[in-house]
Amino acid sequence: MSDAAAAVQHHGPPQGFLRKYVFSLDHKVIGKQYYGLALVAVFTGMFLSWLMRFHLVWPNAAIPGLQWLSRVGAPGGVMTPEYYLSLLTMHGTLMVFFVLTNAPFAAFGNYFLPIQIGAEDMAFPRFNMMSFWTTFAAFLALMTAFFIPDGPPISGWTAYAPLSAVGPDAGPGLGWGQNCWAISIALFCVASLLGSLNFIATTLDLRAKGMTLMRMPICTWAWFITSCIALLAFAVLLPACLLLILDRIAGTSFFIPAGLVVSDRLQPHAGGSPLLWQHLFWFFGHPEVYIAILPAMGIVSHILINSMRKPLLSHKVVIGSMLSIGFLSYMVWGHHMFLSGMNPFSALVFSFPTLIITIPATVLTLIWLGSLYGSNLQITTASLFSLGFISMFVSGGVSGFFLAQPSIDIYLHATYFVVGHFHLVMGVAAIFGIFAGTYFWFPKMTGRMMNETLGKIHFWFTFVGAYCIFMPFHYLGLAGNVRRYSSFVDDFMAPLMPVHKFITIAALFTGAVQLVFLFNLIYSRFKGAPAPDNPWNATSLEWTIPSPPPWDNFGGKHPVVYHDPYQYGVEGASADFIMQTSPEKLPEKS
Amino acid sequence: MGKIFAVTLALIAILSAVPIVMNYWGPPEDISTHGHAIDEQMKDTMYEAGFSFLAAQFILGLFIWQYTGRKKGDKLKTFPGGAKGLVIAALVLVGTEILALGVIGQKAWASVYFAAPDKDAMTIQSQAGQFAFYFRYAGPDGKFGGMHPDKIDEGNQNFFGLDPENDVDARDDVISGELGVPVNRQVNLLLHSKDVGHSFYVRELRIQQDYVPGLDLAVHFTATKPGRYEIVCTQLCGLGHYNMKAYLNVMSQEDFDKWLKEKSGQ
Numbered sequence: 001m002s003d004a005a006a007a008v009q010h011h012g013p014p015q016g017f018l019r020k021y022v023f024s025l026d027h028k029v030i031g032k033q034y035y036g037l038a039l040v041a042v043f044t045g046m047f048l049s050w051l052m053r054f055h056l057v058w059p060n061a062a063i064p065g066l067q068w069l070s071r072v073g074a075p076g077g078v079m080t081p082e083y084y085l086s087l088l089t090m091h092g093t094l095m096v097f098f099v100l101t102n103a104p105f106a107a108f109g110n111y112f113l114p115i116q117i118g119a120e121d122m123a124f125p126r127f128n129m130m131s132f133w134t135t136f137a138a139f140l141a142l143m144t145a146f147f148i149p150d151g152p153p154i155s156g157w158t159a160y161a162p163l164s165a166v167g168p169d170a171g172p173g174l175g176w177g178q179n180c181w182a183i184s185i186a187l188f189c190v191a192s193l194l195g196s197l198n199f200i201a202t203t204l205d206l207r208a209k210g211m212t213l214m215r216m217p218i219c220t221w222a223w224f225i226t227s228c229i230a231l232l233a234f235a236v237l238l239p240a241c242l243l244l245i246l247d248r249i250a251g252t253s254f255f256i257p258a259g260l261v262v263s264d265r266l267q268p269h270a271g272g273s274p275l276l277w278q279h280l281f282w283f284f285g286h287p288e289v290y291i292a293i294l295p296a297m298g299i300v301s302h303i304l305i306n307s308m309r310k311p312l313l314s315h316k317v318v319i320g321s322m323l324s325i326g327f328l329s330y331m332v333w334g335h336h337m338f339l340s341g342m343n344p345f346s347a348l349v350f351s352f353p354t355l356i357i358t359i360p361a362t363v364l365t366l367i368w369l370g371s372l373y374g375s376n377l378q379i380t381t382a383s384l385f386s387l388g389f390i391s392m393f394v395s396g397g398v399s400g401f402f403l404a405q406p407s408i409d410i411y412l413h414a415t416y417f418v419v420g421h422f423h424l425v426m427g428v429a430a431i432f433g434i435f436a437g438t439y440f441w442f443p444k445m446t447g448r449m450m451n452e453t454l455g456k457i458h459f460w461f462t463f464v465g466a467y468c469i470f471m472p473f474h475y476l477g478l479a480g481n482v483r484r485y486s487s488f489v490d491d492f493m494a495p496l497m498p499v500h501k502f503i504t505i506a507a508l509f510t511g512a513v514q515l516v517f518l519f520n521l522i523y524s525r526f527k528g529a530p531a532p533d534n535p536w537n538a539t540s541l542e543w544t545i546p547s548p549p550p551w552d553n554f555g556g557k558h559p560v561v562y563h564d565p566y567q568y569g570v571e572g573a574s575a576d577f578i579m580q581t582s583p584e585k586l587p588e589k590s
Numbered sequence: 591m592g593k594i595f596a597v598t599l600a601l602i603a604i605l606s607a608v609p610i611v612m613n614y615w616g617p618p619e620d621i622s623t624h625g626h627a628i629d630e631q632m633k634d635t636m637y638e639a640g641f642s643f644l645a646a647q648f649i650l651g652l653f654i655w656q657y658t659g660r661k662k663g664d665k666l667k668t669f670p671g672g673a674k675g676l677v678i679a680a681l682v683l684v685g686t687e688i689l690a691l692g693v694i695g696q697k698a699w700a701s702v703y704f705a706a707p708d709k710d711a712m713t714i715q716s717q718a719g720q721f722a723f724y725f726r727y728a729g730p731d732g733k734f735g736g737m738h739p740d741k742i743d744e745g746n747q748n749f750f751g752l753d754p755e756n757d758v759d760a761r762d763d764v765i766s767g768e769l770g771v772p773v774n775r776q777v778n779l780l781l782h783s784k785d786v787g788h789s790f791y792v793r794e795l796r797i798q799q800d801y802v803p804g805l806d807l808a809v810h811f812t813a814t815k816p817g818r819y820e821i822v823c824t825q826l827c828g829l830g831h832y833n834m835k836a837y838l839n840v841m842s843q844e845d846f847d848k849w850l851k852e853k854s855g856q
Contacts, residue, residue, distance in 0.1 A: 082829035156826045162803055163786040163828060170720070170786060171828040257804020259739040261751075262720070262785040266740050274787060274803055308657075310666045314673030339789065341802040344703035348696055355688040362684045365646060366676040372653040374667025376660050379591045387654060391599060394646040395606075398639040405691060407628050407698035408635060410798050411617065414789065414824035456591075464598065471606045479615040480793035482824045485832035492820055496615065569666045 011125055013551050023133070025125035026551055030132045031111030032445065034102050037132075037139060041098035042431075043518070046511050048091040053504040055079045057497070059487040072172075073151045082172045084486035085154035089173075090145070092157030093181065097188050098139055100292035100426065103434045105230070106135070106195055108299060109223040111445065113199060115542045116220045118208025118559040120552050123201035127194050134191035141184035145177045153178040156484065158285070161255030161277040162267075165247040169263040182245045189238035192230050199227035208541075210561035214315070215580070217540045217565040218305075221319050222298025225326045226291050232330070233287040240280035247272070278340055282333035289426050290329045293393075294322055296433025297364065300386040303440050304368065306538045307383035308375035309576055311566035313367050321360035321367075328357045338406040339413050347406040354404040361397055365390065376569070380536075381455030385436035388463045389429050395467075396425025399474060414484075417477020420470050428466045435462075435517070442524065443531030447548045450528060454520040458513060465510025472499050539579050540565050592658025596651035603647035607640060618794050621815040621840070625796035627698035634695070638687050702797070707810040711776035716769065717750055718801040719784030721830030723821060724749045727764040727850060735760020742784065749784075764854045769821060770839045771813055772846040778810045789825035792838050800825055813840040 014020040024030060054063060062077030073083030114122055122128045145152035150172040155164040159181065168175035203216075203224045216224070243254040251268070255277045258270035301318060305311055312318055334342065334350030368390050377383070399421040402408045412418065435458075442450045481488075481496055488497070534543040541561070545554060559581050567578035572587035609615065620629055669676070715726040715734060728734050735750075735757045742751040752760040771777050781790060783801035790809070791798040799809045823834035841849060 080829075081832055085826070085829065085831070154826075154829060160787050160826065163826065166786070260783075260785050260803055261739050261742045264742075264744065272804070275805065313669060313676065317673045317677060339798055340800050341805050341807045344699070347699065347703075351696075352688075352692055355692045358688065359680055359684050362680040363677055366680055367673060369646070369649050369653060370669035370673070370676050372650070372657060373669040375653075375657045376664065376666060377592065377654065377658045379595075379658055384591075384595070387595065387650065390650055391602075391647060394650075395643060398643045401639045401642075401687075401691065402632065402635050405631065405635065405695055405699075407695060407702075408632050410699075410702065411628055411632070411793070411796050413798055414791070460598075464602070467602050467606070471602075472609075475609050475615045478610070478617060480617055482791065482822055484826045487832055489833060490820065490835070499615070 011121065023129055025121070025129055027110050027114050027122045027125070027128060028445070028549065028551075028553075030128050031107050031109075033132050034107035034110060034135070037136060038099050038103035038107055038434075039518075041094045041102070041139065043514070045091050045094035045099060046514065048087045048094070050508060050511055051079065052084060052087050052091065053507045055084055055486065056488075057501050057504045069146070070151050072149060079486075081486040082154050083151060085156070085484070086152040086173050086177070088484065089154060089156050089159075089181070090142070090152045093142060093185070095427065096157055096288065096292070097185070098135075098142075100430050101192065101230075101288070102135065104295035104299060104430055104437065105223065105226050105291060106131075106192075108219075108434075108437050108441065109199060109226070109295060110195075112441065112542055113220055113223050114202055114206065115545070115549065115553050116217050116540055117203060117206060117211050118541050118554070118561060119202060119206035120554065122198050123205055124198050127198050131191040131194035131198065134187055134194070138184045138187035138191060141180050141187060145173070145180040148173075148176045148180065150175065151177055153181045158281060159244070159277075160281075161244065161247070161272075161274045162257075162260060162262075165244060165255045165272075165277075166260065166262050166267055166269070167248055169265055169267070179245070179248060182241050182248065186238060186241040186245065189234040189241065192234040193238070196227035196230040196234070199223055200231065203227075208559045208561055214319075215561055215564055217298075218301040218312075218315070218318055219295070219298035222294045222301075222322060225322050226294045229287045229294070229326050229329060230291050233284045233291065236280055237284035240277065240284070243280075244277070275337075275340060275342060278337050279333070282336045283330075285336065286333040287326075287329040289422070290325055292426050292430045293433075294325065296389060296430040297322065297393075299433045299437040299440075300389045301368070302540070303382050303386045303436050304371070305566045305568065306440075306536050307378045307380060307386065308371060308568075309378065310371070310375050310569045311564075312371045315564065315566070317363065318367055321363045324360045325357060328353050328360070332357060335404060335406075335409075338409045344406075351404055351406050354400075358397070358400065358404075365394060365397075380439070381450070381452055381459055382436045382440035382536075384456065384459045384463075385432050385439065388459065389432040389436060391463075392424055392429040392432055392466065395471070396421060396423075396429055400425065411480070412477055414482055415477035416473045416481045416483055419483050420473025420477060423470045423473065424466075428470060435459075438521070440536070441542075442521075443535050444542055444547045444549070446525050446528070447531050447546075448524055448526075448528030449531050449535065450524040451520050454516055458516045458520065461513040461516075462510060465506055465513060468506035469503055469510060472503050475499060537575075537577050539563075539567055539577050541580055544579060544581050592654045596655035599647050599651035599654075603644050607644065610636065610640070619815075620796055621794045621813055621817070621819070622796050623812040623814060624698065624701040627701055628796045631691075631695045631698050635691060638691070702809070702811075707778040707808070708776045711778040711810055712772070713778045713780065714769070714771070715750075715780040715782060716790065717782045717784055718788035718790070718823065718827075718834075719749070720786065720828050721823070721834040722767065723769070723790075723823075723834070723836040725766045725769045725836075726750055727766070727853075729762030729764055729854065731759060731762055733759040735763050737782070739784075762854070764850060766853050768837050768839050770841060770846055770849045770853070772843045773816050773840050774812060774814055775843070776810055776812045778808055781807045781809065786827050787825045788823045788827050788834070791822050791824040792819050794819045795838070798824060813838070816840045816842060816845075
């Protein structure tokens, strides 16, 4: 570490309440803040999905108290079709940005990346604080939309122009509600750019002595690759959002063509292109999928190795696969736009890399499976969720085969098949990664163990429940049930209603089970058994320091790294694991 | 607990496959000339995806069953062939799948998008607006009148913004809220959006195509079976999106001629 880098990074112990808990420079506190924000967002988002699922199945039933959320959107507690779309937009935005980006990447990455490479803090602690508080501002801006008279925007989390661009003429929520959305996402982009720059600088500059790049744990690698992806992806979404804001409030026409008649009014715009928004949005949007899933892959690998008591078959191949997924993620965005009216030849160009991305994904899956072979698998809640992740990732991944092919997309595009696909592969799988990480690292983060019995109850109901919710989505899609409809008003859908009912009941139940997790989290935080420094007999640097770690992580010492990250089951060694900082020499291989 | 996990995985895998194998909720019958290619492609993909899904879940379950709760003395083992074997397996297996699906399977896409419409295809224009579809036939002169967005007046049924006073071509244009087409004749459908993005989706036709404001697109198809089929909007277009529908009415040539005459008389 150079002196200049050390000078930027170094800060003294926190003084006073504000510096300690609110405007903290400590990456661990910031990580927890991200986690807390994601927790608020995920329960809000889940609650919205409950409301939507309820409305889909019982469209005319009143939901007690819903009129308090919006008098216009739910008069007497009965949701209007447009309010359904408002909730749908908010659900998607909250989940994709504030949960799937924040929790596995920003929260765990912030907390553990510096520790795992042996650093005292992030490279730029003040930037780090700024990126959290900018994210928080983005969250407030988004939630403000609930308090605007005509509610949050109804244009979906993808905010396709011109629906999102022409203003209140196009429908409720498209006035200030849509402004809130655009401002929120622009702020979120700024925060993510700051955050990912910080991650990259930290990984490259602040590694401890002996911590070569190839000695970094897989999750560190995943966060590093993710921050490279995020840096390029959010750098495109940010200007897209700014252009959208200009179209909306400054009368420009980046995304609005001439001659549109909305609500009987000829719109005063000319020259823009709705496809431009789609290209910019999906240029971010597809890599975003990997921003959500790569950290989960890293976390799960990290945990599985520990639970199997043996390393994965190849450290290099896993990292190589993640790198190629990151690289390919930039060449596939057009597969969201097969039917958008772009040149049909380009559909083939986008389809091919989309199919190719299956190769590194399959390699990863085979490596996980192959490594399980001959292992000494320990069942903990963390390892259960990690194994569950593999199952979910496969289930969500295979449906990608269908959607990657433009000809099949003609039939399945915009149906529930797509909804099932991305909820499994990006939503549930990433959330399983978050759960696994939580059960695994909670002892380090709080100094207390989580309750394993409650954890296992949580796992079993969530695992089975998630399948009950999301597998039937595929059946609906195959039958041609289109998505983003607030109710199904024709006979064609009647035979599918039992499937919808089943999904709704499963969703209500599985959602309720998450309260067990919330209870466990809060209960264990205060009443859990005290955690030792290394409860899982793990090898990486976060387990060499006290639980919870002191403000400067290593107590002023500079750790020295002697080994690859996963020395488990080394024949002839003194124990079944050798910590990265242990000076013990590895026995010669015979 | 490893054994319970393995059994659960196997059960989930089997139960997930049942509705697909038994075809409880499959796609409705195809009524187009190109649709069978898409259906075939879907079927092939289902075999490959289904196999990968079942194989992965079963192997995962099997290994969890076998390698949990082992005795202390049991030695760790490495998968035969190691990472190299698995990488080669992935490259060969998935590579072949990609070639099979990706390259051969583009036929279906090509039949919809790369072939130009037949010369004698019937051209119909459709306009999507919040929250209705309208269809326009050129009438005896075979020419569509020009569209003037400023003249759109839904109150007076001028959905397309025609100007029959000054525009001769527009005078005999026939407007309908239903898409009537003759059976077994190719239709070249022009897609025009009045306001925001919409999409034209007929499940039975295996056709789905976006309406993009400012960009007029075309898609062609041949319907092979008389009947009424639902046209739904699949691009989120605002508060009435869920209710934006029209009907495709496939008729014999005679019935179609009669239908068009009735429409023009209105």
